[in-house]
Amino acid sequence: MLVAEAAKMGPADDGVDVGFGFADQDMMWMERFSPRHITGLNITPMQVRLDRQRVQRRGMADRITLTEGSATAMPLPDACCDIVTAVECAFHFHTRADFLAEAFRVPRPGGRLVLADVIRTAPEPAALRRRVQEFTWSQFAQKFAVPAANADQRAPYIAKLRAGGFATVDVRPIGEHVFPGLHRALAEDPALFARLPMDGRLPYRLLLNLDARTVYSAFDYVMATARKPTGKGVRDGAL
Ligand SMILES: C[S@@+](CC[C@H](N)C(=O)[O-])C[C@H]1O[C@@H](n2cnc3c(N)ncnc32)[C@H](O)[C@@H]1O
Numbered sequence: 001m002l003v004a005e006a007a008k009m010g011p012a013d014d015g016v017d018v019g020f021g022f023a024d025q026d027m028m029w030m031e032r033f034s035p036r037h038i039t040g041l042n043i044t045p046m047q048v049r050l051d052r053q054r055v056q057r058r059g060m061a062d063r064i065t066l067t068e069g070s071a072t073a074m075p076l077p078d079a080c081c082d083i084v085t086a087v088e089c090a091f092h093f094h095t096r097a098d099f100l101a102e103a104f105r106v107p108r109p110g111g112r113l114v115l116a117d118v119i120r121t122a123p124e125p126a127a128l129r130r131r132v133q134e135f136t137w138s139q140f141a142q143k144f145a146v147p148a149a150n151a152d153q154r155a156p157y158i159a160k161l162r163a164g165g166f167a168t169v170d171v172r173p174i175g176e177h178v179f180p181g182l183h184r185a186l187a188e189d190p191a192l193f194a195r196l197p198m199d200g201r202l203p204y205r206l207l208l209n210l211d212a213r214t215v216y217s218a219f220d221y222v223m224a225t226a227r228k229p230t231g232k233g234v235r236d237g238a239l
Pocket residue numbers: 018019020021022041042043044047069070071072086087088089092093094
């Protein structure tokens with residue numbers, strides 16, 4: 001919802017959603033924002049196959065096309081869309097910088113990029129908190145196969161977006177709307193807790209005694225928006 005709103009998605013837009021997972025957001029966007037078309041790209045064949053059936057059952061197969069392909073080598077022509085989105089997945093692309101090059105290539109001039117992404121915070125001065133950061137980041141990096149090249153803090157992250165050619169860049173933290181709820185859910189829902197990596201469960205059980213701010217202190221959950229220049233001159237700020 002937030003991602004589509006940030007992208008100002010509307011009926012004139014062709015979207016490309018990379019790493020679509022179960023494509024729930026694509027069907028929800030189609031229902032609420034009615035873009036002209038969404039192309040989903042996903043590297044996992046099983047998700048593509050199953051999600052095509054789900055899209056078909058929702059009667060959206062003519063407006064949502066799900067395709068096997070990588071965010072870092074999109075099987076799409078230049079300047080073919082208006083919006084590129086990546087929800088909770090750019091952190092594990094090899095590499096995020098390669099994805100940004102593609103995310104710049106496929107939109108038309110003036111096209112928008114919106115990412116719900118996870119990057120790193122600066123190391124905490126206090127030793128205990130720094131150790132928590134190291135532990136939780138390493139668990140996250142292991143579970144989601146996050147390449148070391150993607151472990152950016154906010155300033156280099158913004159620099160990569162700008163180096164990718166985007167002229168309007170806005171990166172804002174939204175972790176306070178995500179992490180406290182996740183922390184509570186992990187404490188209260190055994191099925192969700194069981195989805196943590198096996199070797200992380202015991203240490204994580206101890207972390208449940210700490211507050212969310214400490215446990216998630218390694219993570220900067222951001223909403224990043226950027227625009228491909230039209231050539232007419234645009235400045236940084238919201239889309
Ligand atoms: C953590 S899930 C996020 C799914 C979805 N966007 C969501 O928010 O529910 C990551 C998704 O990215 C996909 N993925 C991983 N690497 C990819 C790549 N190089 N190109 C395209 N999709 C990729 C995975 O198959 C998976 O569907």
